[in-house]
């Protein structure tokens with residue numbers, strides 16, 4: 001498999017380079033906002049992405065950048081008919097709809113988290129929210145001090161699972177002052193510190209007991225491996241909008 005990596009100097013981009021090398025996957029193209037090198041790979045200016053993909057087609061693009069970057073790279077992917085795996089988070093609803101729509105033109109896979117166990121955790125959350133229907137739920141996520149978006153894409157995905165199980169609820173992002181807990185609301189809390197790779201906890205509490213479902217990423221490599229697995233899976237797919245769960249199910 002041949003890939004193109006966007007955001008090649010970022011935390012995730014460098015991990016994708018490392019994992020691709022470990023798996024003997026060819027990095028045909030790497031781009032970022034400025035020309036440089038990253039882990040020994042030549043990184044080109046991202047303005048050239050479309051031409052680079054035209055000259056040297058790849059099986060998939062792997063993107064971990066920022067929403068405005070992804071939307072730009074999506075155009076290059078569309079114009080060159082290149083499948084794209086998107087790990088970036090923090091999109092607006094409008095951007096999310098546009099990404100899904102591009103699935104009509106090329107294969108697109110977007111996931112807020114490429115860890116296999118986070119995807120298992122999603123099912124556990126749905127089941128617990130359904131079976132413990134009157135328990136209070138609070139979601140807490142902790143990430144490194146450079147993370148831009150809050151709550152994390154993964155926390156938002158967990159909220160979707162709770163919604164599937166319980167229907168609509170009031171989402172309360174942090175609390176301060178006089179703000180008692182209202183029935184049925186779900187509290188969401190984001191902590192930012194150091195170089196924490198990502199911790200997510202969903203707490204369900206009844207009158208006499210507490211259930212905590214908790215995941216801690218020990219390294220960013222787990223996300224890089226998952227994204228490469230997704231690219232391998234996506235490269236021969238028909239046009240469409242796909243999820244990482246579909247990759248794990250096969």
Ligand code: NAD
Nearest residue numbers: 007009010011012064065069087088089111112113114223
């Ligand atoms: P980072 O800050 O280390 O890297 C960001 C990259 O984006 C850099 O290469 C930077 O040069 C580039 N960039 C910044 N602004 C840009 C712009 N306007 N246009 C184009 N490129 C731009 O961040 P990171 O830790 O590598 O995370 C990147 C994204 O991936 C974030 O959205 C993060 O939440 C997400 N992420 C997703 C997963 C997952 O499993 N889906 C895992 C980890 C991180």
